[in-house]
Amino acid sequence: MITHPSFTVEPWCLRETELSLDLLAQSESVFALSNGHMGWRGNLDEGEPHGLPGAYLNGVYERHPLPYAEAGYGYPESGQTMINVTDGKIIRLLVDDHPCDLRYGRLVSHERVLDFRSGVLSREAQWTSPGGRTVRISSRRLVSFTQRAVAAIVYEVEPTDGAASVAVQSELVANEQLPRFSDDPRVAAATESPLVAEEYFAQETRLRLVHRTTHSALRVAAAADHLVEGPESTRWTAQSEPDVSRLTVTADLVPGRPLRLVKFVAYGWSGERSLPAVHDQVDAAVAAAVSTGWDGLVAEQRAYLDRFWAGADVEVEGDAEIQQAVRFALFHVLQAAARGENRAIPAKGLTGTGYDGHSFWDTESYVLPVLTFTAPEAVSSALRWRHRTLPAALERARQLGLAGATFPWRTIDGAECSAYWPAGTAAFHVNADIAMAVVRYVAVTGDEDFERAEGLDLLVHTARLWHSLGHHDAEGVFHLDGVTGPDEYSAFARDNLYTNLMARRNLIDAAEAAVRHPDRAAELGVDEEESAMWRDAAARMAVPYNESLGVHEQSAGFTTLQRWNFEATPPDTYPLLLHYPYFDLYRKQVVKQADLVLAMMECPDAFTDEEKARDFAYYEALTVRDSSLSASCQAVLAAETGHLRLAYAYLGEAALMDLDDLEHNTRDGLHIASLAGTWITLVGGFGGMRRYAGEDGKPGRLAFAPRLPEALSRVAFTVLVRGRRLKVDIGRSHTRYRLVEGEPLVVLHHGEPVTLSADGPVDCRMPPVPARPEPQQPAGRRPMGLSAGEESLAGTLE
């Protein structure tokens, strides 16, 4: 495993104290800045060396043909790949006649700090050129949360051991040369030089490039302006070519008199607007940023983040790494979503090109739950994106012979891009995940305008899908055949339990929402008969259960499949999908990631406590966690069923996925859903927070069942609920609930109602943790935090 040896453990920042070229790509991901609209990877200012240069705009992609050796009806023909847009980060440096490239000369010192409270990435370095001159390089960089089109950099250079002539080239660069991703010449052709120049400009300190993508026909503009401060010798010129626009600043420097450059960069893109419109837009954004100034941008950034942390922070005592990790996680989740504004939240945010920049169901099932309680305006934005893509989802359902909407498994613009239907098209649960996100958001925020304007459309069209997808058998049981659940080591099964329970919820929620908005429902053609069919299908939904084992089945018959031979599976053959064929994984009892366990988290009412304990133990023994989406859900159910040490071990896995590069692919971008899982584990696991569905359309209760693992002495978190700010402070013996802001509220503490008001905090005692034998993982898949020697004590000490 490649871990990063030079990250220090600090509560409010991520600090790198050495630069390892081998780990450059990983560091570019963890130091990426984004506001959900635009994103810059943490590339070095000089542009090179780099792991993967990256500047991204949410929604900007290029199309390419999807190749099939054997095509089939309904296979998507067109793929979408997020492209590296015009790079505005680059500030090259020449010291005397040596380009500053850290592969040459000597890096005397290096430090980068990503500050979660200021939202600024700082860098301090001292570098001795091959010619022997040492310079101090300092830069600070931000991607603004308040001015969504804007990023800014302060770059300072100063010789420390004598005079030096320096040249600084601040650039906008389009069509940067990238590492080769695909063997398919047609894909490579679409992504290698995706931008066609439309306009280029450089004058005084101002730069601008406008380009257009060939197939997706999106216009992308980038502009920059600069403030230059330096000694009298300082001179500058600007020049541009179609793919490079450049300000060159030269100065003769002596120690103590640095050259300082402030670079304001703005981006704009559109598939509709004209070249002059987009051109003007970026010039205006730059002008506004210049007017705000660097200090102004920094102040706005800090204020924005202060507000966020006041409603979102999680304090952890007893594990400094986890404390850092959860703030790192929340910061990046916010970055992925804050200013998306009716665009998707990709699986990697805007931190890398992993998964082609696509969005999946984990946005709704992992990322939005966190944001619903911490930054709810980002949730309505993300769901409005789904609503905007309804026409494509309706068309896709029609193509597949289904009613309602079929949302895509993976996409950028709303069109299905999944080329492997058993794990794409058949994974219909994405529709219920979206519906659940709508209901969760409305229940937690009370945003009835959203429900009425967009939510109902999403609920109705997804409910229609489920009704048309399923059928009643001779005994009247409603089945969903041929579907794939979250576990990607199973596919195309009958009655995937997660899917069935989520679809049941979807059908009920749609029927209830239609009652609340009868006029809008009528517009959608929903009548009493249709609602009745939904309620009936929900009531008769199959729930597979193996009576003799006393456990639910992940899908019908699952528990009678052959068990994967974990004992004969070498450790280096994980993840299994890289070493075993799908057909073999699919036909055996082996679970890639929480599936039935996720169902227990999402639909807590559908299981008794004892069922949860038995089901968790059964599936724990089959789950190999080859997905970053698994550990957090397992942690939540481990905590609920009393296995707190196990939950704590899984917390580490979720929290350190990217900081420790546990899956060896952080270079491609951060695992945003796994990061969200850190919060889910702390709040849903150790806080035991659940949202129970209300009866007859009434909002349900928010419930907590706090319990801490031995290693932690305190976990405290703040959540936003229906305009209130609620702080839950969990200690070893008591949990203190405090209404920080808003009207009184009743919550449940371990099942008992607790009324919270401005009168002050309420302290509640922690009940004992039920003692159960600790579940076993598959051979060789025990989480790292649990050593073999501890097993015998399992379940008794907690």
Next chain:
Amino acid sequence: MITHPSFTVEPWCLRETELSLDLLAQSESVFALSNGHMGWRGNLDEGEPHGLPGAYLNGVYERHPLPYAEAGYGYPESGQTMINVTDGKIIRLLVDDHPCDLRYGRLVSHERVLDFRSGVLSREAQWTSPGGRTVRISSRRLVSFTQRAVAAIVYEVEPTDGAASVAVQSELVANEQLPRFSDDPRVAAATESPLVAEEYFAQETRLRLVHRTTHSALRVAAAADHLVEGPESTRWTAQSEPDVSRLTVTADLVPGRPLRLVKFVAYGWSGERSLPAVHDQVDAAVAAAVSTGWDGLVAEQRAYLDRFWAGADVEVEGDAEIQQAVRFALFHVLQAAARGENRAIPAKGLTGTGYDGHSFWDTESYVLPVLTFTAPEAVSSALRWRHRTLPAALERARQLGLAGATFPWRTIDGAECSAYWPAGTAAFHVNADIAMAVVRYVAVTGDEDFERAEGLDLLVHTARLWHSLGHHDAEGVFHLDGVTGPDEYSAFARDNLYTNLMARRNLIDAAEAAVRHPDRAAELGVDEEESAMWRDAAARMAVPYNESLGVHEQSAGFTTLQRWNFEATPPDTYPLLLHYPYFDLYRKQVVKQADLVLAMMECPDAFTDEEKARDFAYYEALTVRDSSLSASCQAVLAAETGHLRLAYAYLGEAALMDLDDLEHNTRDGLHIASLAGTWITLVGGFGGMRRYAGEDGKPGRLAFAPRLPEALSRVAFTVLVRGRRLKVDIGRSHTRYRLVEGEPLVVLHHGEPVTLSADGPVDCRMPPVPARPEPQQPAGRRPMGLSAGEESLAGTLE
């Protein structure tokens, strides 16, 4: 539907009396000549116009990358495509200064005849050039069954209305320009100009080209020699370029004095042998052919076919079209296989590039059953090819984590080329089909040397596959999970009945063969414990059955899936796979082709008569016959269960698949398995011929249960069984069995033993046909031969 309006109905030939350029590609397939080693499509002598030019050598292919938008472990990376090799058919004609191209001028008369007894394709045409001169063109063409490398053409031209100067160019042409098949530039690159010149030669009347394929590295040589007869003015010259070698003959002709050219062509190829070796080989083959001479080749061809027909002919009285079709079918089945000599029998024979020239399971399950009883030496050759590919099948199994051998779903050289695993890799039944073909061949021919030398290897390695693929459940039942049966509208199911019954047979047959050859079995590492495991798995094999419906299940749970909505399926959406997604087909009760019905044919012991009747009726109502492999099996079971009119209707569908181009793709090559199905329907259906497995390794009985549909007054056929020639002559009241040649033999007639000997024929009475209600097909899928008005009479008149 494109039918061919100008084929006449004749018992021993296929005659075309008009040339339709629209139907050229179809006619090129039906008039194709082949001996199983080399094949020439029925292209016009002049080369153009053409539908698809084609000259093929069995086993000569080019490799190309298989593209995947989302790749997976174990996906084949390399595809194989049969290529058009050097074309030796072309004889261009210039009349005065007009090239003879039938798209210009006027075709006064045209006739082509494929004679099934002589094996010669004849052509007579009169053509008036754009310049007004009329010529008679006559050609005869054969691909020799006796000299497998050799083909020959006699070409005559003569003006009929005045003097003409003609030039005849007899050519060898490599890298002919072909219609574009693939959008993938990498596939196109591999197949568009697949041959790289190594040597070219032309001298006097002799031509030669030697080429090599780029990726598969196969050397291909073609040579020709000529005899020229003409008036004194006749002159010729030969010349060659890398891709064209040409003899040009010029003559001034007058009516009554034709120019006659005899062209002898020979092919050779090798992936091993040197250029001089392959070069010498084709020169020698041409020299031998010249020495035999045209008349000699014709005589040999006739003698070869006389022998074949004596052991293979089927006579049909009452339907002249069927009489012609079954001989057309037998002729082409023979052509596909006769001289393959340890190479595959491709799905299209060597008549076109459909399915990329790949071989599938239908060779073993449709083609070899016919050949086993009519040309058994072709069967041992085809099975030796499978044996030669054992190393690839063993390696494939290892790659998939299985024991034994996994034979490919589609291949040319033995490596898996299927890019869609649910219908390829998961269709493991191909292994049992091969094992069944081995056992059938050995039982029918008594070729114990083959069983010992090759058969046992095939049986043991396939049995090992089944044992490792399956598992016992808690009740001790042996299951095969995640397999796909013959029906391509289902996939990845538990306990596909066909697969389970065939695997059961495979396991038993392997165990019994190991007992017969203990020393060879020991070499393969088979001990008593392994044989016992095979017998145990066979004994406990799951046989899915729905008690409440009283029918077997195609796979576990199949009968509880939603029924396809046939009533709402428009007629123009067949074949369904072009209009509905796999996931929807797979999860519903809809059957592309005989699957459970095929199981009843292949494993007749596994069902009672009443079960057969109920199962047939149940699946008949779900089977849409979107595959050319279906009608014949349905016919056989329709006949067995007493539905003779239905069987007769399906006979027409199987028999006329290519002659009437029922699936609109005869242009790509003939459906060899469907052609074989014509024989299967007549012999297995109306003859009721079945081969029952013997007990304890003894050869089983050959059984007949003859019954004729009303439309036919007589069906008579000859089969070869253990060195005997047996003629079965079915009339309306009696069936006459006659041992034409060989030792006495006991067969079953409707269950009763009948001893046949040289003493003379035995006449047996036909029992009454059981009266059962006629099964119904899915809406709109009633076979053509049955009109709606007849339905009410179903089951009573027969």
